[in-house]
Amino acid sequence: MVKRKEPNELTANADDVSESEETRSDNEEIVNLDFDFFDPRPDVDFEAIRNLLRQLFDADNTMFDISALADLILSQNSLGSTVKTDGPESDPFAFLTVVNANLHRDNPAIRQIIDYILSKTKSNEPFSKKLKELLGEGAKNNTGIIFSERLINMPTEVVPPMYRMLSDEMQRAVDNGENYRFDYYIIISKSFTEMESKLDDEDERPKKKKKSRDPKRSETFYFHAEDEAIQRKSEHYMTYRFSRESQAADSRRTFQDYGISPQGQLMLISSSNFGHMIDEILNLFAVPPQQ
Numbered sequence: 001m002v003k004r005k006e007p008n009e010l011t012a013n014a015d016d017v018s019e020s021e022e023t024r025s026d027n028e029e030i031v032n033l034d035f036d037f038f039d040p041r042p043d044v045d046f047e048a049i050r051n052l053l054r055q056l057f058d059a060d061n062t063m064f065d066i067s068a069l070a071d072l073i074l075s076q077n078s079l080g081s082t083v084k085t086d087g088p089e090s091d092p093f094a095f096l097t098v099v100n101a102n103l104h105r106d107n108p109a110i111r112q113i114i115d116y117i118l119s120k121t122k123s124n125e126p127f128s129k130k131l132k133e134l135l136g137e138g139a140k141n142n143t144g145i146i147f148s149e150r151l152i153n154m155p156t157e158v159v160p161p162m163y164r165m166l167s168d169e170m171q172r173a174v175d176n177g178e179n180y181r182f183d184y185y186i187i188i189s190k191s192f193t194e195m196e197s198k199l200d201d202e203d204e205r206p207k208k209k210k211k212s213r214d215p216k217r218s219e220t221f222y223f224h225a226e227d228e229a230i231q232r233k234s235e236h237y238m239t240y241r242f243s244r245e246s247q248a249a250d251s252r253r254t255f256q257d258y259g260i261s262p263q264g265q266l267m268l269i270s271s272s273n274f275g276h277m278i279d280e281i282l283n284l285f286a287v288p289p290q291q
Helices: 042-063 066-075 108-120 125-135 156-175 198-202 226-232 250-257 271-285
Strands: 002-013 028-038 081-084 094-100 143-150 184-194 236-240 260-270
Touching: 028 156, 042 066, 042 081, 042 094, 042 108, 042 143, 042 184, 042 260, 066 094, 066 108, 081 156, 094 156, 108 125, 108 184, 108 260, 125 184, 125 236, 125 260, 143 156, 156 271, 184 226, 184 271, 226 260, 226 271, 260 271
Parallel strands: 143 184
Antiparallel strands: 002 028, 028 081, 081 094, 094 143, 184 260, 236 260
């Protein structure tokens, strides 16, 4: 089912687009793409969702039953969205959904996620205390875990409609008696800090002496531009190092070669701020209506 078609104009590198497009400059071209938003489809989307989940958890993805998590997400096919550009049978380039952590706490895949989140927040006592209250046995609150990931060159403009549709879908589910009225949302994401680039070391040109970086003072950058807006509305947030960073694949070391050090990120937002968060994302990133 196509939920909505969102036309969007974006700038892409010439290598990534058809040679028939008009050249905008020596290195850029304009490409007009229609992004179609679909309900998740278990028969089509499993492999792509699983790969995007692996990307989301980065070096730590082997700590989870990613296949079981993808199955759970796809079983909620009336909740959440995928983004495609080549029809319903094509692979999604992005997805966003929410899973009820309390309802599915006995699902091994969600149990792994809960244990992971609790372990990563131990160093942040207020955050850790709040999460134990929300995710522990007999929790009185209802907490949703939001999973969202997309290919790295997907524009941020696909995000506002996905959050807007998710909010509408949750309300419809609640109206139908389903357990999707949440008190809090945990958003799992990634950010990065800068590190010394290996490519700089290979450059033979003379350089000024560089100051050593203090990891405690490293500036945080965002793979997902909307995370900065989400963070502003969050009750708690933190970044953390991946447990299996030293076992990173070659594809991840490419980031490090360019001076980028990925890290995990957790944000906790209350239901009272969730709507405001969506409004801010819409204001910042939504595609203006065509005249």
